[in-house]
Amino acid sequence: MRELLRVEGLVTRFYTDEGVVKAVDGSWFALEADEALGVVGESGSGKTVTALSIMRLIENPGRIESGRILFRGEDLLEKPEREMRRIRGKEISMVFQDSLSSLNPTLTIGAQIARVLKYHTRLTRRARWQRAVKLLEAVGIPEPAKRVSHYPHQLSGGMRQRALIAMAISCNPKLLILDEPTTALDVTIEAQIFGLIGELKDEFRMGVFLITHDLSVVASFCQQVIIMYAGKIVEEADVQELYGNPLHPYTLGLLRSIPPLEEEAERLESIPGEVPDLINLPPGCNFSPRCALTDERCWHEEPELAEVSPGHRVACHRVAVPVGVGEIHG
C-alpha cells in the first residue's frame, strides 16, 4: 500500500451575501493507491466541496482558506493553474452526479472523449477515435463503434453515466473522484457500474474517492469510510470497523434509519430535526441539537477528531477515548 492522497486541515468557505458558509471546516484524511474511500453525508455536509477542493475547482465566492492537499507527495494548493489543468483529467478525474448536464449536448460521445485525449496525450486523430471506441467497450456499452458517434440525448441514463466514466478513465488517472455516480440510476444499473469501477480500480491500481449518501453502497464497495456532518468529519474507520462498531451518534442514527431488507422493523429510528444552517452553526458540537446523548460540554466545546482504536477516529465528547491514545492533531 502506498499513500496517494493526504488532506491536512482543509478549510473551504463561501463568502455569500447572507454570511460565511463553513462548507469544509478542518478535514484530515488520507487515501491509499488502489483503495476506495467512501465519503458519506447528507446535503450540506461538505462532501462535494471536499472533492471540488481537491480538484481546485472552487469558484468565487468560495475560497480554500487553509490546509494542504498532498497528491503523491506534492501540495496541489501550491501548484500554478497551468499545472492543475494538466493534472485534472489525467492524474485526477471526476465523475459528477448528473450525466446529462456534465456532457456537452452538441458533441458526440466520441468527440468528447477524443477532446480529453487530445489535451492530455500525443495520440493522432485516428488513434484517439479508436481509443474512444475501446473505452466505451471497456465500460460495457453495447455496439461501441456505433455508440461513439451518438449524442448524449440518444443514450439512456445508465449508458451516459458509463460514457462519463469512460471519459474519466481515458488517461488512466491515479485518482478517480465519483460524486453520487449512481443516485439517479436503477439498482441493477448501479450494481453494473460499481462492478465495472471495481474492476478498473484493481486493474489500474486506481484510488477511488466515492461521495455518496448511501451507506449500503459504501459497505459493498469501499475499504475505508468517512462520515461527514455539517462540514466536519465526525467518524472515520475501515468498513468492517465502522459497520461493526459505529460510535458517533450521527453514524448510529444513519445506520438505524435504513429500512432493513432481511429482518423486521416495526418503526425506523429517525434522527430528529434537520441539518443545521452552515452560516449559523450551533456552538459546541454541530450535531448537538439533534443528538440524544448531549451533556453540558457538547453545547459549548467543539469535539476534536480523536483516535479511539487504531485507525478508528471519532469526534464526540460522549465516546470514551482510551487513556494513552492522544488526539492525532491539534
Added chain:
Amino acid sequence: MAEELLHVQDLVKYFPAAGDWFAQIFDRRVVRAVDGISFEIDRGTTLGLVGESGSGKTTTGRIIARLIGPSRGEVVFDGIDLLALRGQALKAIRKRIQMIFQDPASSLNPRKTVGQIVAEPLRVHGMVKGKDLEKRLVHTLELAGLSARFLNRYPHELSGGQRQRVGIARALAVGPEFIVCDEPVTALDVSIQAQILNLLMDLQDELSLTYLFIAHDLSVVKHVSDRVAVMYLGKIVEIGEVDEIFTTPKHPYTQALLAAVPRPDPMAPPRKVLHGEVPSPINPPPGCRFHPRCERFLGDICREREPELVTLDGGTQVSCHLYSGGDWKG
C-alpha cells in the same frame, strides 16, 4: 375480513412514441407503458409497486389518481367504476383519492404560501370557509408534523423534508381514504427519509388510509408494504405478500433485483449483477419480456409464448414459465 377498496383489471396505457400530432401521422409507433395489469388493494393496507425506470409504475399511479386516462381496462374504487366518472361525480371522488409526488420542490407552487397551498384543495371542493378554514389548516399541518408557524412561509424557505410534509398535508386536507404515493422519499436525505416513512405509517394507522406506494428502493417498499407488486416493462411479473416476495422471491427478475441491492453490511455477499438494460417499451421483446436478460431462460417457450400469472402456494402470483407447469416444463 379484509374489504377490497381498489380493483384494477387489465389496465393498458399506450402513449404515442412521436411527440406532436404532426409527427404522429408519420410515426404510428406506441410506447406500451402499462400493458395489461390487474391487482387489488384492501382497505387500510399498502400495496408497494416496484420496478425500474420505464416499468410503468408511475403511469399506473397516475391513472388511478385520474390524472391521465388509460387506453383500456377497468379501475373500480369502492364499487364505483372510476373511469366512467365525469363532472361532479369525478370531482367528488377526487376528495377520496389523493396523490403525493416525488419532488416536493416542483410539485408546490413557489408563489403561494404553505397555507394557500394546503387550502387549495379545500377551496376547490368548497369544503371549509372563513374561520374554520384556519383551524382546519393548522390541524392538517399538525397531522403532517408541521406547526402553525409554517402557514405564511413559502416553499423555498423550507427544507426538503418540510416541503414533503407540506405535500403530505395538501393530500390530507380533504380527508382522503386512498393515497397514491409516488416515490415520496426518493428525493430526501437518509435521516429525513426515515422521518417521512414513519409519518406516512402513523397516518395510515390514525386515519385508516390505504396506500399505493410506488418506489424503486426495495428496502423502503419492504418496510411500508403489506403486499408488493413487481413490474417489468409494463407487466406485473410477481405479486404477493411482502414477506413471501422478500424471503422467497419466485420470478427470476425479482430474484435478480433483490440480489443487486447493496446491504449496509460489509460482510454481506457481493451484489449480483443483472446484465443488460431494460429494453425499449416501444418494441418489447416477444414472449416473456424478461427473457433476453433471464438467467433461467428455458428456450423457445420463453421467446415465443407470453407467460400467464399463476398462483402458487403461499398466495404469490407469478408470470414465468418456470412455474406454469404442465407440458412445457422439464
